[in-house]
Amino acid sequence: MKKQLLSMFAAVAVFTGMAQTPSPSWTINQSAAFTASISGTKFLDVVDANVVWAAGYDGQSPNMNYNWISHTTNGGTTWTVNNAYPDTNTYDMANLDAIDANTCWVSAFMKASQSQGAIHRTTNGGATWTNMTAPGMFTNTTAFTDFVTFVTPSIGVVVGDPVNNSFEIWRTVNGGTSWTPVPSSAIPAPLSGEYGIVDLYCKEGSTNIWFGTQRGRIYRSFDAGQTWNVGVVGAITLTITELEFSSQMNGVAYGVNGTTFEVYNTTNGGATWTQIPQDPNLGRNDMCHIPGTTYYASTDNGNQMISYSKDNGVTWTSWGSTGLPYLKVDFSSPVHGWSGAFSAFPTSTIGGVWKYNGVTFNSNFSLPQFVCKPIGNATISPVNSSTAATLPLTYTWSANSGAVSFASANATVPVITFTANGTYTISLAAGNSQGVSNSSQVVTVLTCSTPIAGFNAPASVCNNIALTLTNTSVGAPNPSITITSNPASNVTITPGSGSLYTMKFGTAGVYTVTLLASSAAGTSAVTQTVNVNSCMPVVNFSVPSLFYRCSNTDRMPTANTTTAPVAGLITYTWSSLPSAGVTFSPSATASNVSIAFNSSVTSVYTITLRSTNASGTASAVQTVTMDFCTGIIENKNLMSNLDVFPNPAKESLHISLPMSVDVYQVKLVNVLGSVVYDEKIVNKENTVINLSNKPKGVYFLTVIANNEKVTKKIIIE
Numbered sequence: 120m121k122k123q124l125l126s127m128f129a130a131v132a133v134f135t136g137m138a139q140t141p142s143p144s145w146t147i148n149q150s151a152a153f154t155a156s157i158s159g160t161k162f163l164d165v166v167d168a169n170v171v172w173a174a175g176y177d178g179q180s181p182n183m184n185y186n187w188i189s190h191t192t193n194g195g196t197t198w199t200v201n202n203a204y205p206d207t208n209t210y211d212m213a214n215l216d217a218i219d220a221n222t223c224w225v226s227a228f229m230k231a232s233q234s235q236g237a238i239h240r241t242t243n244g245g246a247t248w249t250n251m252t253a254p255g256m257f258t259n260t261t262a263f264t265d266f267v268t269f270v271t272p273s274i275g276v277v278v279g280d281p282v283n284n285s286f287e288i289w290r291t292v293n294g295g296t297s298w299t300p301v302p303s304s305a306i307p308a309p310l311s312g313e314y315g316i317v318d319l320y321c322k323e324g325s326t327n328i329w330f331g332t333q334r335g336r337i338y339r340s341f342d343a344g345q346t347w348n349v350g351v352v353g354a355i356t357l358t359i360t361e362l363e364f365s366s367q368m369n370g371v372a373y374g375v376n377g378t379t380f381e382v383y384n385t386t387n388g389g390a391t392w393t394q395i396p397q398d399p400n401l402g403r404n405d406m407c408h409i410p411g412t413t414y415y416a417s418t419d420n421g422n423q424m425i426s427y428s429k430d431n432g433v434t435w436t437s438w439g440s441t442g443l444p445y446l447k448v449d450f451s452s453p454v455h456g457w458s459g460a461f462s463a464f465p466t467s468t469i470g471g472v473w474k475y476n477g478v479t480f481n482s483n484f485s486l487p488q489f490v491c492k493p494i495g496n497a498t499i500s501p502v503n504s505s506t507a508a509t510l511p512l513t514y515t516w517s518a519n520s521g522a523v524s525f526a527s528a529n530a531t532v533p534v535i536t537f538t539a540n541g542t543y544t545i546s547l548a549a550g551n552s553q554g555v556s557n558s559s560q561v562v563t564v565l566t567c568s569t570p571i572a573g574f575n576a577p578a579s580v581c582n583n584i585a586l587t588l589t590n591t592s593v594g595a596p597n598p599s600i601t602i603t604s605n606p607a608s609n610v611t612i613t614p615g616s617g618s619l620y621t622m623k624f625g626t627a628g629v630y631t632v633t634l635l636a637s638s639a640a641g642t643s644a645v646t647q648t649v650n651v652n653s654c655m656p657v658v659n660f661s662v663p664s665l666f667y668r669c670s671n672t673d674r675m676p677t678a679n680t681t682t683a684p685v686a687g688l689i690t691y692t693w694s695s696l697p698s699a700g701v702t703f704s705p706s707a708t709a710s711n712v713s714i715a716f717n718s719s720v721t722s723v724y725t726i727t728l729r730s731t732n733a734s735g736t737a738s739a740v741q742t743v744t745m746d747f748c749t750g751i752i753e754n755k756n757l758m759s760n761l762d763v764f765p766n767p768a769k770e771s772l773h774i775s776l777p778m779s780v781d782v783y784q785v786k787l788v789n790v791l792g793s794v795v796y797d798e799k800i801v802n803k804e805n806t807v808i809n810l811s812n813k814p815k816g817v818y819f820l821t822v823i824a825n826n827e828k829v830t831k832k833i834i835i836e
Contacts, residue, residue: 144477
């Protein structure tokens with residue numbers, strides 16, 4: 120089941136004899152107004168320069184249950200605390216996700232059972248909370264809530280542990296008023312025993328979501344939770360403990376493999392991950408992306424540190440504090456950030472939250488990765504996005520080679536000249552009276568060739584089945600690729616490893632796929648038509664139109680002949696109307712079943728078979744009349760005097776009839792309900808049915824006279 124990350128990296132309050140000295144960039148100390156004497160920050164979400172939400176816990180008893188939610192709407196000058204739940208015995212919070220000054224969401228699992236769960240929302244700044252859990256959400260006894268998050272105020276996703284071999288994922292497009300489960304066909308199946316981690320997720324932009332598991336894997340969605348893929352980070356024994364992305368492609372993740380701490384990064388959206396050395400300044404408790412930059416911040420309670428990275432998690436720089444155990448960190452812009460720690464003992468209203476006031480991230484600029492050099496020199500100008508909270512900045516530009524020169528090394532935006540091909544590092548020192556901040560970019564100067572776009576893809580594919588597109592574009596430098604579809608609705612495009620991409624079309628139709636290859640040398644486009652076919656199962660099955668129940672153990676056979684245009688797993692669901700007393704063996708989800716009818720009267724049943732594959736669901740319906748071998752007997756003359764022999768029979772069947780009526784209707788029916796013999800017998804006591812041309816098997820002989828009907832089971836050998 121789940122594991123609170125508070126216990127993963129020592130989130131109890133740590134106090135030593137060391138003097139506590141805040142970083143010069145984190146000197147504003149605030150109180151989240153939690154009530155315990157040493158309160159810690161469990162979850163933190165910074166919305167903007169004024170609005171921050173936080174959940175708290177007792178730093179001396181972190182594994183106890185708490186329901187404190189605090190938030191500020193004036194940049195932290197004052198904080199207001201409320202309870203998300205009316206008691207501390209029902210729910211244990213799994214995460215917090217804020218939208219604005221009034222609206223915030225929390226997810227939770229059940230405290231007593233450590234399973235199932237709920238989602239709650241406030242729309243009045245935390246004063247009251249409403250249970251927004253959808254019918255059927257997290258009701259299975261193996262369910263468990265991991266997190267809720269919103270990529271826009273309207274579009275949200277809830278993720279829970281696997282149920283019936285699929286992660287339980289729900290979506291809303293109306294701000295949480297209603298929720299719809301994401302079909303398991305859109306979610307890669309979990310490994311054996313795999314589950315998610317509470318609060319272990321990341322969102323970026325309005326469409327991108329990632330979450331990690333304890334089996335070294337990270338699930339990702341680039342369409343706001345509609346479809347998912349999964350990437351392998353490390354060994355199956357690796358428990359992911361933190362992940363963050365600065366863009367759709369670039370991210371950092373780390374975790375514990377046994378007793379070993381491991382760090383990874385990705386440059387393709389999480390499709391593949393590369394292990395990198397652990398920098399001692401990396402904080403293991405929490406990590407966040409700093410919006411408006413490519414940088415990350417991290418915190419560490421045990422090592423009492425807060426730090427930042429400018430290179431996708433490869434190296435980390437401490438902000439320079441001493442003796443302060445930081446728990447959480449979050450930014451809404453390059454200059455608006457908060458870090459949650461512990462309130463001062465013994466007064467809970469002193470400290471606990473640190474507000475960023477530094478200038479570390481003021482040095483920031485961008486250059487193209489590649490520059491085309493014609494005959495002669497190449498010149499470019501950077502985009503300088505450096506900012507400062509106070510005071511103007513001065514600039515000093517430099518390069519690692521004499522083949523690079525600046526029209527003015529102190530200009531805000533200088534003209535940079537390259538005299539030779541090569542790879543160069545351009546650096547910027549941005550400073551003011553509060554210090555100097557440095558940043559750098561790598562530029563490759565080369566002789567370019569115009570891109571020639573190309574790709575290989577099948578001309579025909581099934582809907583909801585992944586198509587593999589291979590990029591064959593060439594050019595110098597290697598062009599970047601953009602793939603689009605017309606129409607674009609219900610189409611997902613996911614970059615894979617190397618030159619591979621996957622596309623999935625939700626509905627059948629004719630699509631025009633366009634690949635645009637772009638580089639510093641120009642652009643080129645190529646198109647291809649893809650026919651998308653509906654490859655849902657073609658459902659077909661047969662049952663007898665008439666089934667005689669001669670004993671309580673009799674079961675009606677079925678013959679499932681369903682086919683599908685595409686190979687892959689097909690699931691089946693059998694049902695009946697009416698359903699009372701109807702059972703399917705071995706189960707209602709088997710491909711072929713036998714059906715028992717526990718009814719005391721002759722009834723007509725509608726049998727439905729629904730079949731599902733990755734392309735969709737289809738169904739077929741058949742009707743069957745269930746009757747009894749003894750029929751409806753008004754007197755026992757026929758039953759008592761009817762004699763049928765031999766049984767089992769081979770060549771012929773002899774029927775001895777009473778002479779009480781003039782006409783008998785005699786029918787022989789096979790198990791599929793087909794009549795193989797039908798004759799009216801007049802004034803005869805004995806008759807013989809020739810069986811020499813009848814297949815071996817079970818048959819039902821029915822004799823009808825006036826208001827009497829008798830059915831007997833016959834076996835032909």
